[in-house]
Amino acid sequence: MKSTNSSNLSEPVYEHLVNMILTLQLKPGERVPEAKIAKQFGISRTPIREAMRKLSNDGLINIYPNRYAEVATFDDTYVRHVGELRIAMDQMAIKLAIHHGSNADFMKLKQYADECSQAAIEDNQAKRIRADINFHLELARISGNQLIEKLQRELNLQIEFILACRFINVDDTYMKSHAHHEIVDALIARDEERAVRFASRHLVEFYSMDDVYPIGFFENRQGK
Amino acid sequence: MKSTNSSNLSEPVYEHLVNMILTLQLKPGERVPEAKIAKQFGISRTPIREAMRKLSNDGLINIYPNRYAEVATFDDTYVRHVGELRIAMDQMAIKLAIHHGSNADFMKLKQYADECSQAAIEDNQAKRIRADINFHLELARISGNQLIEKLQRELNLQIEFILACRFINVDDTYMKSHAHHEIVDALIARDEERAVRFASRHLVEFYSMDDVYPIGFFENRQGK
DNA sequence: TTTGAAGTAATTGTATTCATTAATCAAGAG
DNA sequence: CTCTTGATTAATGAATACAATTACTTCAAA
Numbered sequence: 001m002k003s004t005n006s007s008n009l010s011e012p013v014y015e016h017l018v019n020m021i022l023t024l025q026l027k028p029g030e031r032v033p034e035a036k037i038a039k040q041f042g043i044s045r046t047p048i049r050e051a052m053r054k055l056s057n058d059g060l061i062n063i064y065p066n067r068y069a070e071v072a073t074f075d076d077t078y079v080r081h082v083g084e085l086r087i088a089m090d091q092m093a094i095k096l097a098i099h100h101g102s103n104a105d106f107m108k109l110k111q112y113a114d115e116c117s118q119a120a121i122e123d124n125q126a127k128r129i130r131a132d133i134n135f136h137l138e139l140a141r142i143s144g145n146q147l148i149e150k151l152q153r154e155l156n157l158q159i160e161f162i163l164a165c166r167f168i169n170v171d172d173t174y175m176k177s178h179a180h181h182e183i184v185d186a187l188i189a190r191d192e193e194r195a196v197r198f199a200s201r202h203l204v205e206f207y208s209m210d211d212v213y214p215i216g217f218f219e220n221r222q223g224k
Numbered sequence: 225m226k227s228t229n230s231s232n233l234s235e236p237v238y239e240h241l242v243n244m245i246l247t248l249q250l251k252p253g254e255r256v257p258e259a260k261i262a263k264q265f266g267i268s269r270t271p272i273r274e275a276m277r278k279l280s281n282d283g284l285i286n287i288y289p290n291r292y293a294e295v296a297t298f299d300d301t302y303v304r305h306v307g308e309l310r311i312a313m314d315q316m317a318i319k320l321a322i323h324h325g326s327n328a329d330f331m332k333l334k335q336y337a338d339e340c341s342q343a344a345i346e347d348n349q350a351k352r353i354r355a356d357i358n359f360h361l362e363l364a365r366i367s368g369n370q371l372i373e374k375l376q377r378e379l380n381l382q383i384e385f386i387l388a389c390r391f392i393n394v395d396d397t398y399m400k401s402h403a404h405h406e407i408v409d410a411l412i413a414r415d416e417e418r419a420v421r422f423a424s425r426h427l428v429e430f431y432s433m434d435d436v437y438p439i440g441f442f443e444n445r446q447g448k
Numbered sequence: 449t450t451t452g453a454a455g456t457a458a459t460t461g462t463a464t465t466c467a468t469t470a471a472t473c474a475a476g477a478g
Numbered sequence: 479c480t481c482t483t484g485a486t487t488a489a490t491g492a493a494t495a496c497a498a499t500t501a502c503t504t505c506a507a508a
Contacts, residue, residue, distance in 0.1 A: 008290075008460095008462090009461080010461095045464095046461080046463070047462070049490090050274075053277060054277070057281055066232075066470065066490055067489075067490075068470095068489065069490095078370070081370055081371045084320065087316065088315065091315075095441070145308050148305070148308070148309060151309070217323070231469095232490095233491080257458085257460090259460090267492075268492055268493045268494070269494095270491080270493070270494095271492070289461085290460055290461075290499050291459080291460075291499085292459070292460080292501095
């Protein structure tokens with residue numbers, strides 16, 4: 001599926017439904033009948049179906065064949081799985097970025113880190129989340145790996161969804177956002193071990209996995 | 225999309241097309257018109273379309289909206305990306321598997337390793353590839369992370385596709401298959417560093433990335 | 449010979465209609 | 479009172495018909 005300027009109807013429907021879900025206008029567990037959406041858009045069910053398959057693939061809705069589709073629900077375990085996958089992505093992205101990323105690339109990354117810090121100071125949750133997401137997406141882009149970038153994009157949807165559903169406490173926001181700067185600094189210094197360490201801790205904290213895995217579990221230390 | 229026993233038509237079509245592509249009955253670059261497939265199955269285009277969207281998402285075909293769909297093509301860079309992603313998956317799977325995998329789990333893994341070795345001795349390429357794929361899929365399963373398992377499944381499709389297109393030399397097959405045993409041994413010993421090291425080397429070799437990245441690049445060594 | 453434009457064919461995108469499945473509810477038998 | 483059975487309803491799944499876009503061909507003009 002290449003093309004960005006295709007004038008097919010399923011794309012705007014997809015975008016709209018994503019937006020509805022991420023803003024909780026469609027709540028987890030809520031059913032999403034094709035006919036209803038079709039009516040809302042004034043189009044047929046055909047493009048709706050296509051959009052919904054994509055949503056299902058993104059993990060934002062569950063489709064029960066011959067029965068119904070509903071906005072996805074998730075539990076703590078699933079959130080942890082998302083976190084684990086993101087750590088895996090970011091760790092690899094960091095390795096690749098250090099190998100063939102330019103300092104200019106890292107400067108762009110730094111911009112998102114700054115934006116994130118500023119949002120934390122302003123106590124602007126939405127802005128902070130957006131910057132955080134852009135930071136990790138940019139990191140994926142710098143990795144030069146299309147698949148990682150695509151995957152990170154999909155993961156970001158899940159993360160936005162989770163954050164929308166769970167009102168995370170923003171107490172330690174500043175520290176979290178500061179972690180981004182430490183990652184960037186390590187990247188510029190081409191210090192893989194340090195970058196991976198900061199990124200991993202940042203994410204472990206973000207996903208509250210502290211109580212599941214021992215400290216340093218994902219940090220690739222030598223001594224066990 | 226839950227359910228395995230749904231009697232929808234797109235699923236068998238999807239399976240069939242996957243098979244056609246992996247056996248090169250449909251070659252890279254070859255066009256896949258909806259009407260033609262529909263005629264072959266004696267059904268309408270509707271389920272065909274659905275199957276093809278899924279194929280597109282799996283990276284097995286490219287859909288050019290309003291124009292045509294063709295079996296995907298790929299270059300060395302893309303193959304490397306697949307390899308990098310697989311390394312990322314396997315590394316995380318190993319960490320998680322060591323954390324909450326049972327010895328019984330690792331025994332099952334060993335079975336696939338055995339099967340792989342035997343296939344190498346028998347010089348049975350197809351069997352070896354199947355065992356290799358099952359090995360990595362089982363590892364993903366043991367990780368306990370649904371997302372990683374799903375991703376590994378999708379990655380396996382790409383890998384089968386790549387292997388079908390590129391006739392890899394089976395010279396060092398025995399060594400490669402032996403790597404699986406070393407991974408299993410390390411897992412049983414709960415030696416993460418060693419398991420990751422063997423897995424990474426195995427994959428770097430498998431994807432011929434030796435000439436792109438320095439030795440040990442993905443191995444999480446302490447001293448840079 | 450090449451180029452461009454018009455008309456035609458081929459293919460995809462969407463709407464509509466029909467078929468099938470499954471959930472709900474009511475009624476009747478045990 | 480419970481369980482089964484059948485009708486009703488609401489939803490999805492698939493087929494067909496139609497629309498729109500793109501590719502192809504042909505022919506004429508430079």
